[in-house]
Amino acid sequence: MNWAEVFRNLKMPYTMERDAILRILESAAVPLSPREIHKMLPEPRASLTTVYRNLALMERMGIVRCVELRERFRRYKLVGKSGAHEHHVVCRNCGRIDTVQPDPCSLQPFLSDIHDRLGYQVLDHSLEFFGLCPMCK
Ligand SMILES: [Zn+2]
Numbered sequence: 001m002n003w004a005e006v007f008r009n010l011k012m013p014y015t016m017e018r019d020a021i022l023r024i025l026e027s028a029a030v031p032l033s034p035r036e037i038h039k040m041l042p043e044p045r046a047s048l049t050t051v052y053r054n055l056a057l058m059e060r061m062g063i064v065r066c067v068e069l070r071e072r073f074r075r076y077k078l079v080g081k082s083g084a085h086e087h088h089v090v091c092r093n094c095g096r097i098d099t100v101q102p103d104p105c106s107l108q109p110f111l112s113d114i115h116d117r118l119g120y121q122v123l124d125h126s127l128e129f130f131g132l133c134p135m136c137k
């Protein structure tokens with residue numbers, strides 16, 4: 001996705017912080033918290049508040065998505081990153097996060113069921129799993 005163009009179309013400046021945040025999210029294997037993103041920003045670093053504000057803005061713009069993994073903070077990831085659909089697995093013991101990219105998503109039968117019973121065309125879903133990782137099991 002050409003992010004600069006998305007911002008330009010909305011008549012919003014594509015700042016260095018926004019570019020840096022999106023690049024960090026692009027190279028991340030798992031969703032990141034605002035604090036983690038902040039730590040990875042190049043110097044001179046924008047404030048943590050700026051990171052929060054930009055993430056909230058980019059979530060409203062539909063560029064990033066918030067992921068809730070039962071932590072005291074939210075994590076963020078890029079929408080449609082590398083075109084792959086992802087689910088996340090979190091270890092209840094050590095907090096390790098892994099990403100699975102089912103292709104196609106194994107929830108397809110549920111989506112058909114929702115369509116048949118309720119008439120919805122489901123556009124999107126998020127599903128997180130919690131368990132014990134190979135190290136903690
Ligand atoms: Zn673990």
Ligand SMILES: [Zn+2]
Pocket residue numbers: 085086087105106107125127
């Ligand atoms: Zn899915």
